[in-house]
Amino acid sequence: MVVEFGWVSGNRTQHNFGGFHCCYFRDESLSRILIAWELGANLGHIAPNLPLASRLREMGHEVAWVVRDPIIAAQIIKDPARRVFQAPVFLRKVRMPGPAVNYSELLIESGFADAPALAGLVGGWRSLFDVLTPDVLIASHAPT
Numbered sequence: 001m002v003v004e005f006g007w008v009s010g011n012r013t014q015h016n017f018g019g020f021h022c023c024y025f026r027d028e029s030l031s032r033i034l035i036a037w038e039l040g041a042n043l044g045h046i047a048p049n050l051p052l053a054s055r056l057r058e059m060g061h062e063v064a065w066v067v068r069d070p071i072i073a074a075q076i077i078k079d080p081a082r083r084v085f086q087a088p089v090f091l092r093k094v095r096m097p098g099p100a101v102n103y104s105e106l107l108i109e110s111g112f113a114d115a116p117a118l119a120g121l122v123g124g125w126r127s128l129f130d131v132l133t134p135d136v137l138i139a140s141h142a143p144t
Helices: 047-058 070-076 103-112 115-132
Strands: 003-005 012-017 020-025 032-037 062-067 084-086 136-140
Touching (some): 032 115, 047 062, 047 136, 062 070
Parallel strands (some): 032 136
Antiparallel strands (some): 003 020
8 A cells, every 4th residue: 555645646545634635545455554753742743643543444454653652642542452662762862052943953863963873763663664564654753
């Protein structure tokens, strides 16, 4: 299954999930869908994907979540069949002259300027992909 956001044409079906449009090729096979949230805080990267995850489960697809904060995820993902895993996160503090003013600085604060740390994060994600074997990845503020 190929999931696309924002447009529809040809051999696709369109659905509106929480204010955004999700389109996918018509495919009767069941897929493993992974929804990933790596950076940011609170509910803003889980809540918008809840309607999509619910609809995918109704269609028979297996949905798993990899999240920055599993405690917050447990509070909002109410599906009894939920599968939630901890995302690899950068735990060190990076001293910046002030708050991040652009996405590049946000990535620096998240370990992207530290090659060994970034290699560890990428290795963690690759291990999750090896174990979960997703067919589709939906990345919500998950740049690694």
